[in-house]
Amino acid sequence: MAFSxxxxxxxxxxxxxxxxxxELPYTAELKNLESEEFLVNSxxxxxxxxxxxxxxxxxxxxxVVDFKYHKIIGSLVYVDLYAEKESPRVSDVLLSAxxxxxxxxxxxxxxxxxxxxxxxxxxxxxxTEFTCLDKTCIPADQRCDGRRDCxxxxxxxxxxxxxxQHQPIIHQTEKIVFAQKHGSIHLSASIDNSVKDSQIAWSKxxxxxxxxxxxxxxxxxxxxxxxxxxxxxxxxxATDSDDGTYKMIIQGMxxxxxxxxRITSDHLAIESDECPSGERxxxxxxxxxxxxxxxxxxxxxxxxxxxxxxxxxxxxxxFRCESTNVCVPTVVVCDGxxxxxxxxxxxxxxxxxxxxxxxxxxxxVNAMCQDGxxxxxxxxxxxxxxxxxxxxxxxxxxxxLCCPISSESITLLPII
Numbered sequence: 001m002a003f004s005x006x007x008x009x010x011x012x013x014x015x016x017x018x019x020x021x022x023e024l025p026y027t028a029e030l031k032n033l034e035s036e037e038f039l040v041n042s043x044x045x046x047x048x049x050x051x052x053x054x055x056x057x058x059x060x061x062x063x064v065v066d067f068k069y070h071k072i073i074g075s076l077v078y079v080d081l082y083a084e085k086e087s088p089r090v091s092d093v094l095l096s097a098x099x100x101x102x103x104x105x106x107x108x109x110x111x112x113x114x115x116x117x118x119x120x121x122x123x124x125x126x127x128t129e130f131t132c133l134d135k136t137c138i139p140a141d142q143r144c145d146g147r148r149d150c151x152x153x154x155x156x157x158x159x160x161x162x163x164x165q166h167q168p169i170i171h172q173t174e175k176i177v178f179a180q181k182h183g184s185i186h187l188s189a190s191i192d193n194s195v196k197d198s199q200i201a202w203s204k205x206x207x208x209x210x211x212x213x214x215x216x217x218x219x220x221x222x223x224x225x226x227x228x229x230x231x232x233x234x235x236x237x238a239t240d241s242d243d244g245t246y247k248m249i250i251q252g253m254x255x256x257x258x259x260x261x262r263i264t265s266d267h268l269a270i271e272s273d274e275c276p277s278g279e280r281x282x283x284x285x286x287x288x289x290x291x292x293x294x295x296x297x298x299x300x301x302x303x304x305x306x307x308x309x310x311x312x313x314x315x316x317x318x319f320r321c322e323s324t325n326v327c328v329p330t331v332v333v334c335d336g337x338x339x340x341x342x343x344x345x346x347x348x349x350x351x352x353x354x355x356x357x358x359x360x361x362x363x364x365v366n367a368m369c370q371d372g373x374x375x376x377x378x379x380x381x382x383x384x385x386x387x388x389x390x391x392x393x394x395x396x397x398x399x400x401l402c403c404p405i406s407s408e409s410i411t412l413l414p415i416i
Contacts, residue, residue: 015081015090018114018400019098020386021045023107024075026276030067031289034228038067045077048104053093058084069287071274073111073386076286086117112386114400133160137335146255153192168195168250170257173230176327177259178296178312179242180266185235187259189248200226201249202233209233211251238263262296265310269293284384296326301384301400319345369403376402 029037042064049062066078083090097103098113130143132150142149144156144163148171154160156169173188191200202209202224209217210224210233221236235242243263249256268290269280275287282288282300292299294309306325314320314327321328321340328339334349369375376395378385384400385391391402 013083013086014118015083015094016114016116016118017049017079017081017094018112019045019077019079019103020070020073020075020109020112021077021106022074022109024077026067026069026075028276028278030075034230041067045079045103045106048106049079049081051104052097053081053090056087056089056093058087060090069276069279070112070285070386071272071281071287072285073109076112091115091117110387112400116399130155130161133157146253147257148192167253167255168192170248170250170255172248172257172259174297175257175259176262176296178262178264178294179238180268180291180294181238181240181263183238183268183291185233185238185242185261187233187246187248187261188230189257190230191250195250195253199251199253200231201251202246203249204244204246209246262312264294264312266294282382283380284382285380285386286384294325298324298326302382321345322347369401370398371404371406373404378402 024041027037029035030041032038045064046062050060053060061082063080063082064077065080068076068078070076081090081094094115098108098110101108130138130140130150132138133152133154136151138149138155142155143161146156146167146169148169149155153169153171156163156167169192171190171192177185177187179185187202196212199212201211207217209215209222213224213226215222215224219235223232223234225232225234231248233246233248240263243261246259246261247256248259271278271290272281272287275281278290279287280290280293282302283304284301286300288299288305293305296306296309296312299305303324309325312320312325312327317330318327319330319333319340320326321342322344323342324340326340328345332339333345336346339345375383376392377383378390378397379392380390385397385402386400388397391397394405395402396405
C-alpha cells in the first residue's frame with residue numbers, strides 16, 4: 001500500500017490498534033517489511049479496516065506497522081488508523097467488529113485486542129527552532145542541511161522547508177546500532193529522491209567499504225547491497241574492532257549520514273521452544289527475534305528484553321535511561337518526547353513541551369488505567385494481559401492492562 005506521511009499530516013488523531021488474527025499463519029517473512037508476504041497481508045488488512053470505517057464522517061487511512069507472534073494466542077497485527085478528528089463512532093465500529101469476530105473477510109479474536117487514541121498537539125516552537133509540518137520542533141540550523149531531522153522530512157522540503165534545492169535525504173533505519181560480539185551488524189537506510197545506485201558509498205575511518213552494490217572491503221565478513229529502496233551494509237561475526245562510526249555517503253552531493261556501532265559482550269539470546277524459529281519469548285508471551293534481545297531498544301512490554309545484559313556505557317553526548325540499559329542522545333532530553341521506556345529523559349524538566357512522537361514498537365510507556373490507578377501484574381508476572389482469565393480477582397483486562405473492574409462499558413484511554 002502506497003503511504004506517505006505527507007498524505008496524513010492533516011489527520012491528527014491516531015487509533016492505535018493491536019488485533020489478533022488467529023487464522024493468519026505467522027512466518028519469519030512477516031518481520032521483513034520488504035517481503036512479498038508482509039506487503040500482501042498488510043495491504044489486505046489495511047484495506048479491510050479502511051472499508052470498515054468508510055461510511056463514517058471524515059477521512060481515514062490505515063497502515064500496518066508490525067506483525068508479532070504471541071506464544072499463547074497467536075498472530076498479532078499492529079495497526080495505526082489515522083483520522084481527521086476523534087469520534088466515538090470509530091471506536092464503536094472497531095469494537096463491534098472485534099466482538100463479531102470478523103473484519104471484512106478476516107477472522108479476528110477479542111483476546112489481545114488493544115485500542116488507544118493518540119492525539120496530536122500543536123505547540124508553538126521557540127524562536128530558535130524550526131516548526132515541522134507535523135508540528136514538532138527542531139533546531140533551526142538543521143533546516144535544509146541535507147538530513148531528515150523532522151519526523152516527516154519537511155525540514156528538507158523545497159516548499160515547507162523553503163530549501164532552494166531539494167537535496168536527497170537519507171532515512172536511517174537506526175542511527176545507533178548495538179551488536180553482540182560474534183553476532184552480526186546490520187546498517188540500512190533509504191533515500192527519498194532518485195539517486196543512482198553507484199552514487200551510494202559506505203566507509204569507516206575514511207576506508208571505503210563499498211559503492212552501490214559493489215563490496216570493496218578486503219574483509220570477507222563485509223557485504224554491501226541494495227534491496228528494494230533500501231541500501232544495506234552487513235558485517236558477520238562482529239569483533240571489537242568493528243565498533244565505531246560508519247558513514248553512508250551520497251557522492252557528489254555533500255550529503256552523508258553517520259551510524260554509531262557499539263559492540264557488546266552479550267551472548268545471543270537462546271530461542272524459546274514456544275516461539276517461531278529464531279525467536280525468544282518475553283515475559284508477556286510476545287515473541288521477538290533473538291537478535292533483538294540486548295540490542296538496547298526496549299521492545300518487550302515489560303522491558304525484559306534488555307535485562308541481564310552487559311552494562312551499557314553511554315558517551316558524553318548521551319543520556320542513560322534510569323530503569324533500562326539504554327542510551328539516548330542528550331538532544332532528546334526535555335524535548336517533550338519520552339524516548340526512554342520509563343520516561344526518565346523527561347522527569348527533571350521544568351517546562352516539558354507536550355508533543356507526540358510515534359513509537360513503532362508499541363511498548364506501554366508509563367501505562368495507567370483509565371481511573372488513574374496503576375495496573376496490576378497479570379497472573380503470569382507481566383504488565384500485559386490478553387484476556388480477563390489472566391488477570392487477578394477484582395480486575396479485568398482492558399486494552400492489555402489488568403485494571404479495577406468497572407461497571408461502565410469499556411472506554412478508550414488516551415495516550416498523550
